[in-house]
Amino acid sequence: MKKTNSQDRVLAVLDLFSESRPLWTPEELMRELGYTRPTLYRYLKSLKDIGLLMSTRGGRFTLGPRVVEMDYLSRRADPLVATAAPHLARLTAAHPCTALIVRWYGDKMLCVASQSSAPNPISSYPRGRPMPMGRGAIARSIMAFLPKPQLVPLISRYAHDLRQVGVGATPEDILAAFKRIRRAGVAVAFGEVTPGAVGIAAPILDAGYPVASLCVTVGGQQASGELIDRISAEVREAARQIGTEVFDEPNSNLNM
């Protein structure tokens, strides 16, 4: 889908940079985006001049220093990060665990804040790394609170993963599982994303709509049913409070 307006066209260059393709040559960019040489070089010049891209060896481009700076700004300015910090601190003080705030945007979920008190943290999702949507407590905590018209296509899209991790065998089963999560207000998953880890996650809602998730991961050995219940309650409550503080409204859909 080739964009026609030039603001979007220049920004589309940035869209190509991903974990699997963090470096691009101009030839590759031209081919992938369908831009002609002069047009692409013009865009590259604009992006380089503002610091969003930089050249590295081999004539390849990667994201530039202004990205680094903007992330610093983002860390400091994001109300979700600031508001969540004391909650993360309390949760990690109460249990040896890793506590994460994960934002959902577009079709991705990114950790934006985390703290760990686990002796050997086993989670490997540092700030900014996209997480899978088809697996894990975090994804499920978010999906479960989506309006049904939005949820149904996602279930189709991730049906294979959802089946594989045991959420349900059919779309109806999966829907029912999501309904249970919504009623419980929290999702729990065992080793789906990170082997050996239990993830317990509750959504952070803005006007009832999930925009992020608070997740606590503990090592599987420590995770009795009672502990999981206790952490679940704490996670649910902390997520509720964070949502209230950041979005100025009580979460109103916890018991649909």
Place this chain on the structure above:
Amino acid sequence: MKKTNSQDRVLAVLDLFSESRPLWTPEELMRELGYTRPTLYRYLKSLKDIGLLMSTRGGRFTLGPRVVEMDYLSRRADPLVATAAPHLARLTAAHPCTALIVRWYGDKMLCVASQSSAPNPISSYPRGRPMPMGRGAIARSIMAFLPKPQLVPLISRYAHDLRQVGVGATPEDILAAFKRIRRAGVAVAFGEVTPGAVGIAAPILDAGYPVASLCVTVGGQQASGELIDRISAEVREAARQIGTEVFDEPNSNLNM
């Protein structure tokens, strides 16, 4: 200076976000950039859709989740970060200190990688935070290796700071001081940026041109003359090696 091409105009919105102004309302953006309402909203929509900006409370915009993701990508793809890591590890193993890699771009310097073995790290320049150009060993290590036509305007610009920290009283004195730094291959500063800290920095050169700096900071109490000399030699050598590895060429201007 109002840009006329629309690629640059949309990117100029991002330029406004800074440490002192991380949040902007549309009204403020309109006023600052001189764009009309429909134009600005068009740009904001583009930037929001790609995730570079997001709305927060009070109708204010801040940098968005795609920035967070791109910084993650940048951390992993930047050859300077990867190449420097073992060097930082070695320096922090040898001394209780903080070791930093700082990139210079445009008129800013940003830490892009750091490690610390100091018992109480006193440096407060996390990844991405811009550093002052007029003070400190890092700035001086970079400036000293600039070609004179480029250095002279910078001296004028930062003359007040440079005088205040004792580099020199006149532009001639300051130039002479930079010449000495260039000959030494390393710059040393005492408490100019962070009170109580000694900074020892050497430039990382690309074809003789400074693009970054390696800096070690130690607490002032530990810093005998002999220790500073020893660290200086290690920093100079590590910076040289990093430059060689990243930019594929020996640094050729160490003894002009």
Place this chain on the structure above:
DNA sequence: CAATGAAATCTCATAATAAGAGATTTGAAA
């Protein structure tokens, strides 16, 4: 140094898009 070839940039006519004045819609608050 010259030759070569790839990368990068420039020129310029034409087509496409962007801008913005003004109108309209949407959303939130009272």
Place this chain on the structure above:
DNA sequence: TTTCAAATCTCTTATTATGAGATTTCATTG
């Protein structure tokens, strides 16, 4: 419901973007 501010839309005109092709720059090789 009314009001008002924020956000979006319409449409004409002006401006800019595009891209074919030419030219320059840069790096490598002999």
